[in-house]
Amino acid sequence: MAEHSHKLEIFRGLIKFKSNTQKIWGVLLLLSIVTAIEVVLGIYKPAILMTPSMSPFEGGFTATLLNILFSAFIYTKSLNLIFIVLTIIKAYYITWDFMHMRDETKSLRRVVVWTAVFLICYLIFILLQEGGYIESIYDNGFIKRDF
Amino acid sequence: MNTTISTSPSNDSTWEGGNRPFRASYGKLMMWFFIVSDALTFSGFLAAYGFSRFKYIDYWPIADEVFTHVPFLHGQELPMIYVAFMTFILIMSSVTMVLAVDAGHEMKKNKVIWYMFFTILGGAIFVGSQAWEWATFIKGDYGAVQTKGGNILQFGEYKNVNGERVFKRVPVEDFTIAAASERIQHESKKGIWFSSESSLPEFSVGDIYKGLNSNPDILVRTQTINSGGEKTVLSREESLIQLKKNGKRYVKGANLEVNEYGVPLFADFFFFITGFHGFHVFSGVVINIIIFFNVIIGTYERRKDYEMVEKVGLYWHFVDLVWVFVFTFFYLV
Structure with a gap:
């Protein structure tokens, strides 16, 4: 079945697996690590991450534009932002490697x-x-x- | 390949239908169509959850205080642990599924059977865990009083834990004695035949007030989140006044109408979103079982193509994908 060839590198070619099975276990390891980070952060909730990382800009129209542009850092707690980014990373690897989006x-x-x-x-x-x-x-x- | 319906065009030229869009088979493409639309449905639910949460941003229950239970470990507060376990189970079953797909490509029937079996097992454990999570949430643990305005008053006291002064909730039944009441449950056989009511609450607000009055350590906690990110605890005087003036009824646990942990919408969305997801997992398990038996009786071996396993695999991974988001937005953020 020639059409079932898999692309075996992740991280833009930084890690290249020998077989598809090996890649699956590698991705599992990655997903487990990301989940573990989420759980540890969720339990301990470091105090530094409990506030947004930037304060809003003051002033006129430019400040408003900047506030919209950096809204993720100004209005979201750093911890929540980290959770969302980690979730998107997990979603990427599930779609790309488990659902074989990489090979489509x-x-x-x-x-x-x-x-x-x-x-x-x-x-x-x-x-x-x-x-x-x-x-x-x-x-x-x-x-x-x-x- | 030529035995399957979807991949056997007799004429291979593009304008005769010989061309396959995106070089994917009909079945896989349709599964992707379904997944995109289902993803939008789930996004709708999660965005609606976000809407309600933004609406009650200063009153929303703190998930870490709600989901603290782990089976067989009674009375211990272990936030996140059990959900983390559930998440891991679902990711694991996703892995066995993708291994089954891989084994299918190599036409190894026995490997496919075993991997499918573990996938089904993982799915069943997940659905079971979710049922347990629901049961615990519905049962509740401390009880609270709902006010006339629909807010929740919880009870607790300050305790020293590792040298720190921490507010710990106290179950209402620990400081309240139910007074004998004249009032009995109105059933259709006792009163007017066409009307009845659900069971009466265990305690009246009057009982709880008496209990609170005679236990000077116990304070009321409201659902307002203060600047430190914690729920506001009232002073002793305020506690008594608040309960006397606004207390309406005793509630325990959560359902679609009341929620001892705070805003009822939290419970509504929890039941709706995890319920809808759980239903997806359940249907995934059923579909997996059907395919599992098809693999065993050799349907795909005869077809010389295990693409069906790949298609249910896509669905199964999608269910996992959704859970990743539900986990983040319900338990973490």
Whole structure:
């Protein structure tokens, strides 16, 4: 079955496995390490990571633009940001090596990944923006919910 | 190859349908279609969870205080441990699945059978663990009082743990004695035949107030998260006033309506998202079992092609992929 050839290198060719089976175990090791890091961070919650890593920019229009640009660092706790990045790393290796996305044609990869990523980003942006707005109404608005 | 339906075009020229889009078979492509749409469904749920969480950003329950249980280790607070175990089980079963696919490519029937078997086993352990997690969450552990505004008041006291002053929750039944009540559960056979009610709460708010009043160490904790990232603990006077003025009913555990850990929406989303995911795992196990038996009776051996294993494999990995996100957004973030 010639068409079942696998690409055996990960980390852009830094690690090259001898066989597909070996690559699977290598990816398992990687996923386990990432999960272990997540669990340890989740249990100990280092105090340094419990606040955002940047403070918001003050001033006019430029400051607003910069705040939007760096919003991930300004408004998200560093710990949560680390969790999200690690999750995306795990998702990448599950899709690329377990679901064999690495071995599919470039076009299939793009059709699946770009479509999903674009729509998901859109969905997340809309809903989180709206949630934050409602929170601000509860917090600063005339109507209070805490009796 | 020529025995399968999807891969046997009689005419190989492009305009006669001989060309395969993306050089993937029909079945695999359709599985990818399904996965993309299902991924969007799950994203919708998780984004809705994010919406509600942003809406109640200062009141949301802290997952580490909710999911602290591990089977056979009663009374110990071990956040994350059991979910980490579940995550590992699911990743492991993903690995055995991909090994089964690999063995299928090499046409090694016995290896496929064994790897499929371990995959099914892993899936079953995961679903079982999730059922246990649900049962523990529904049962609850300390009990709390719901206020008229729908907020939750929890009880606890300061204790010295390793030289640090830590707030530990105290079960309501430890300091409250249920007073004899005139009120009995209204069942349709006792009163009006067309109406009834669910079982009455164990304690009335009056009982709990008496208990709180006679135990000077116990304080009330609200669901408001303070600047230190912890729930606010009220002073003794405030505790008594808050319970007297706003307490409405005793709640224990969580369901779709109340949640002793805080905002009821937390419980709703927990049941809905992990439930939907658990259902996916369950259907994955069922599909895997079907394919498992097909492998055993030699269907794919005769077809000389194990692509079916690859297709259910795709689905199985997708379920794992979703869990990675659920794990992050429910238990970590």
